[in-house]
Amino acid sequence: xxxxxxxxxxxxxxxxxxxxxxxxxxxxxxxxxxxxxxxxxxxxxxxxxxxxxxxxxxxxxxxxxxxxxxxxxxxxxxxxxxxxxxxxxxxxxxxxxxxxxxxxxxxxxxxxxxxxx
Amino acid sequence: xxxxxxxxxxxxxxxxxxxxxxxxxxxxxxxxxxxxxxxxxxxxxxxxxxxxxxxxxxxxxxxxxxxxxxxxxxxxxxxxxxxxxxxxxxxxxxxxxxxxxxxxxxxxxxxx
Numbered sequence: 717x718x719x720x721x722x723x724x725x726x727x728x729x730x731x732x733x734x735x736x737x738x739x740x741x742x743x744x745x746x747x748x749x750x751x752x753x754x755x756x757x758x759x760x761x762x763x764x765x766x767x768x769x770x771x772x773x774x775x776x777x778x779x780x781x782x783x784x785x786x787x788x789x790x791x792x793x794x795x796x797x798x799x800x801x802x803x804x805x806x807x808x809x810x811x812x813x814x815x816x817x818x819x820x821x822x823x824x825x826x827x828x829x830x831x832x833x
Numbered sequence: 834x835x836x837x838x839x840x841x842x843x844x845x846x847x848x849x850x851x852x853x854x855x856x857x858x859x860x861x862x863x864x865x866x867x868x869x870x871x872x873x874x875x876x877x878x879x880x881x882x883x884x885x886x887x888x889x890x891x892x893x894x895x896x897x898x899x900x901x902x903x904x905x906x907x908x909x910x911x912x913x914x915x916x917x918x919x920x921x922x923x924x925x926x927x928x929x930x931x932x933x934x935x936x937x938x939x940x941x942x943x944x945x
Contacts, residue, residue: 722876750932759922759937760877809876811933822926822933824869826876 719743720812722825729800729832736796737828739766739810745790746812751783754807754827766793766810800832835860839923839936846913846943854908854939856897856923864925866890866899866906867933871920880908880921913943 723738739749747768752760764785765773772785782804784796793812797804809827813820840855858866865884869877881890886901895910906923923936 757938757940759935760933762932762934765932811877813931820928821879821882822867823879824877 719814720810720823720825722808722810722828724828725826726829727831729830731801731832732799734796734798735800735830736794737808737810737830739793739795739812739825741791741812741814741823744812744814746793746814747790749787749793749810749812750822751785751793751795752809752811754809756807760809763795766795768793797830800830802832805830805832835864835925835927835934837923837925837934837936840939841937842939842941844939844941846941848915848943848945849912850943852908852910852913852917852941854921854923854941856906856908856936858904858906858923858925860904860925860927860934862927863901864927866897867924867926868895868897868906868908869922869924869935871922871938873919877922913941915943915945917941918943 721740729735749766751763754760763778766785766787768787774780787793811822811824836859838857867882868880870880881892883890883899889898897908920938920940922938924933926933
């Protein structure tokens with residue numbers, strides 16, 4: 717079964733409003749989670765690294781004031797798209813590393829489809 | 834920085850055909866290499882991985898070998914099925930717990 721969940725799976729919002737997307741690790745703790753954005757027929761682009769108990773680390777070119785990330789607990793990270801515009805419409809995917817013996821494996825959430833009208 | 838270059842698609846094959854999707858990478862150190870699959874409307878699923886040179890990852894009939902000398906991790910399957918139709922992403926990570934760098938994805942369509 718899924719080990720990383722995202723909510724909502726789809727959201728439609730009006731331009732200028734804010735939208736919050738949740739990413740949860742279901743049966744393990746994740747001090748770090750990652751947020752990606754996927755454009756149609758394109759690859760995943762890393763937006764930021766979410767760090768539990770501290771500030772997120774944003775990739776170059778990603779506006780931290782527009783894409784607010786909060787990692788308030790060891791199982792939950794949230795991405796808030798503030799003052800959304802149509803160009804923010806995309807598929808947002810989170811991932812969390814889970815330890816499996818001496819190594820980790822990245823688990824990806826099912827994604828959230830955001831449409832801004 | 835890290836980068837992954839993947840064979841451009843789309844790729845269309847007939848059922849039972851042989852599949853190869855090329856993937857080469859540039860990275861510092863000794864990254865782990867991954868192939869992910871994304872079915873229509875779904876999130877990414879790990880297909881297979883290799884964590885060191887000469888390792889072979891395999892799953893569901895798919896295989897890929899970590900070739901350090903050619904910095905490649907080509908995905909192969911001897912006989913594809915219609916159900917293999919999906920987008921395939923090659924990726925790397927310098928640490929398994931760290932962020933991943935993805936290729937652009939290759940769309941595979943298998944026709945009966």
